[in-house]
Amino acid sequence: MIEFRDVSKVYDHNGNELRAVDHVTLKVDKGEIFGVIGFSGAGKSTLVRMVNQLEKPTEGNILVEGEDLTKLSKPEVRRVRKRIGMIFQHFNLLESKTVRHNVGFPLALVGTPKRVIQKRVTEILEFVGLEDKADQYPEELSGGQKQRVGIARALATSPDILLCDEATSALDPETTKSILQLLKRVRDEYNLTILMITHEMNVIKEVCDKVAVMEKGAVIEQGTIFELFSNPQHQTTQNFIRSVIESDIPASILRGIEKRGAGRHIYRVTFVNETAGEPILSQVSKRFDVDVNVLFGQITELQGIPFGHLVVEIQGEDKEIVKAIDHIQSAVTVQEVYSHAG
Numbered sequence: 468m469i470e471f472r473d474v475s476k477v478y479d480h481n482g483n484e485l486r487a488v489d490h491v492t493l494k495v496d497k498g499e500i501f502g503v504i505g506f507s508g509a510g511k512s513t514l515v516r517m518v519n520q521l522e523k524p525t526e527g528n529i530l531v532e533g534e535d536l537t538k539l540s541k542p543e544v545r546r547v548r549k550r551i552g553m554i555f556q557h558f559n560l561l562e563s564k565t566v567r568h569n570v571g572f573p574l575a576l577v578g579t580p581k582r583v584i585q586k587r588v589t590e591i592l593e594f595v596g597l598e599d600k601a602d603q604y605p606e607e608l609s610g611g612q613k614q615r616v617g618i619a620r621a622l623a624t625s626p627d628i629l630l631c632d633e634a635t636s637a638l639d640p641e642t643t644k645s646i647l648q649l650l651k652r653v654r655d656e657y658n659l660t661i662l663m664i665t666h667e668m669n670v671i672k673e674v675c676d677k678v679a680v681m682e683k684g685a686v687i688e689q690g691t692i693f694e695l696f697s698n699p700q701h702q703t704t705q706n707f708i709r710s711v712i713e714s715d716i717p718a719s720i721l722r723g724i725e726k727r728g729a730g731r732h733i734y735r736v737t738f739v740n741e742t743a744g745e746p747i748l749s750q751v752s753k754r755f756d757v758d759v760n761v762l763f764g765q766i767t768e769l770q771g772i773p774f775g776h777l778v779v780e781i782q783g784e785d786k787e788i789v790k791a792i793d794h795i796q797s798a799v800t801v802q803e804v805y806s807h808a809g
C-alpha cells in the first residue's frame with residue numbers, strides 16, 4: 468500500500484548536508500496501522516510528509532498502491548493526494564469556521580455540491596460522535612473533540628490512507644485512549660491504512676500492528692508489535708519499551724537479592740501469547756526438584772493478547788535447574804529466558 472524504497476531526504480543546513488531521512492525501506496500493508504516511533508529530530512515528520520509529497524525525497528522511491536510518487540506529474544500527484552488524509556498534533560482547524568464547515572472544507576475546495584457535502588458531513592460527524600457540535604466553533608471544544616473534528620475532516624473525502632502526525636501528543640492519557648480507539652474504528656469500518664508517527668510507546672502499544680523505530684534519520688528496527696516487544700534488539704527500542712512495560716527488577720528487590728549473597732539463579736521469563744499467566748512455573752516446580760519464587764512480574768495486553776515478564780528465582784541443585792529451564796524454554800509460551808547469577 469505504502470512503500471518506501473531506500474528513501475533519503477537531505478536538507479541543506481548552513482551549507483552542510485543534513486540527512487533528515489537516511490536510506491529508509493518500509494512497507495505498510497493495506498488496512499494496517501503502522502507506527503513510526505523516534506525521539507524529536509529522528510526524521511519522522513519528514514518521512515510521513517513525503518507520502519503526501521509535502522516533501523520530495525532526495526533519493527529513493529515512494530510507492531502508493533504501486534504508483535511511484537517520484538515519477539508522477541503534478542496533476543497525477545494531486546490525484547494521489549486526494550486519497551490521503553492527514554491529522555496533526557495541534558489539529559490545524561479553521562478557528563473562524565464552525566465544526567460543520569471545517570469538516571466540509573476539503574469537499575468544498577474541490578467543488579462538491581452543497582447537498583452532497585451536507586450529507587457527508589452529517590454522516591462523518593455521527594461517526595466521530597460530534598453530531599451535536601456541528602454548529603460550534605473550535606474554541607468551544609476540548610482537545611479531544613478538536614481532534615475528532617480533525618479526523619472527520621480527514622475522512623470527508625473518503626481517503627484510503629490516513630497519516631497521523633503526533634495526533635495524540637497534545638492530549639491527556641484518557642483522551643489519547645479514546646482517540647486511538649476511534650482511529651482503530653476508522654481502520655476497521657472504512658478499511659483505511661494508517662501511518663502514524665509518535666514519540667510515545669503507549670500509542671504504539673495501544674493500536675499499532677507494526678512499528679518502525681527511527682533514530683538519526685534511519686530505521687534501526689522494525690517488525691510486528693510482538694516481535695519488537697518480545698525481542699527488542701536495539702538499545703533505543705529497549706528504552707522505549709521500558710517506558711510502557713517495566714521489565715527491570717525493582718531496586719528494592721535487587722537489594723534484597725544482594726544482601727542474601729551470591730550464587731543465586733535469577734531469570735527473566737517473557738510470555739508472548741494467549742497462555743501468558745498460565746501456571747507453567749508451578750508445573751516446573753512440581754516436575755523437578757526446584758523451587759520457583761516470582762520476584763517481580765508484569766502482564767499487560769498487546770493487541771488484546773496477554774504479554775508479560777516474570778522475574779523469578781529458581782532454587783535447587785544445578786542439574787535440576789538446568790532441566791527446569793529447558794522445560795520452560797521448550798514451552799511455546801516462553802520467548803526469552805536469561806540468567807543472571809548474582
Ligand SMILES: Nc1ncnc2c1ncn2[C@@H]1O[C@H](COP(=O)(O)OP(=O)(O)OP(=O)(O)O)[C@@H](O)[C@H]1O
Pocket residue numbers: 478479480485486487505506507508509510511512513514
Ligand atoms: N525544512 C527543513 N529544512 C532543514 N532541516 C529540516 C527541515 N525539516 C526538518 N529538518 C531537520 O531534519 C531533521 C528531522 O526532522 P523531523 O521534523 O523530520 O524529525 P521528527 O522526528 O519529526 O522530530 P519532531 O517530532 O521534533 O518533529 C531535524 O534535524 C530537523 O531539524
